[in-house]
Amino acid sequence: MNRALLLLAVGLGVLAALVFYPREIAPSDAPLTPGPLDGAQDTLAFRFIGNAGIAISDGATTLLTDLPYEPGAHGYMVYEPEAVRPVGEAVAVITHRHTDHFSPALFQARDWFIVGPEEVTLALPSARVLPLLDTVEVGAFRVLPIRTPHSNTEHYSYLVAWRGVRLFFVGDTEDPSALLARADLDVVFITPWLSCIVEDQGATVKAERLVLYHQRPDGSDRMCSGAEVLAQGTGFRLAARD
C-alpha cells in the first residue's frame, strides 16, 4: 500500500476508535463506573467478566450475576477474581450452586451481599444474605427471581428492572417458557443452548438485544437467535428511560 494511503487508513481507524469508544467500556480491571452516554446523565454500565458473570452498575449499586465463580470451572472462562472491584454497594445475584456460577470461598473473602437460592445462601453469614422475596429492592434496582428448572438444583432466572430498563438473565435453564412469557425486554443475557432451543421452537424472544453468555472458550458453541457475542472484559452502557 502507498504510504499516504496507509497513513490515511491509520488516521481513519484512530478517528473511528475515538468516535465509537464512549459506547464501549474498555477491557481493564478499572472499577466499573458509569459515564455519560449520548448526553444522558444517568447510565447503567455493563461488563462481561466471564462465563455467566456480568457486572452492572449505576455508580451507587453494582449487581454481579453469577459472581464470584471458580475461574475455569468445568472448562469455562478463566478470569481474575481480584480484578473485579465493584463500586458502591455490591450484590451477587446467583442462579444456582454449580461452581461455574458461584464459589462460597471467594464470596466469603468479599464484603458483597447476595441474592440467591436457599441451597446456596443457607451456609453463608445471614447478615450478608438478602431475603429471596418476589421482588428484591437494591438501590435503584428491582430484582425478580423466577424459579426455572436446571438439572437437580434450586435454580432462578432473574428479571432486573432499573429506571425503566428491563434486563433478563436466563441462567442455565433448558426451559425457555419463563423468558418467552416476557415482553418489552431491553437486554437478555442468554446461553448458547437456550438461544438454540428458542430458535428450534420457531419462537422469538421479545427483546431489543440478545447477548450471549456462558459460551465455550474454544468457540465450539452453535449460535442461534441472532444473539450477539460480547468479548470477555468488554461491555456497554444504557441510558435510563425515566
Ligand SMILES: [Zn+2]
Ligand atoms: Zn453453568
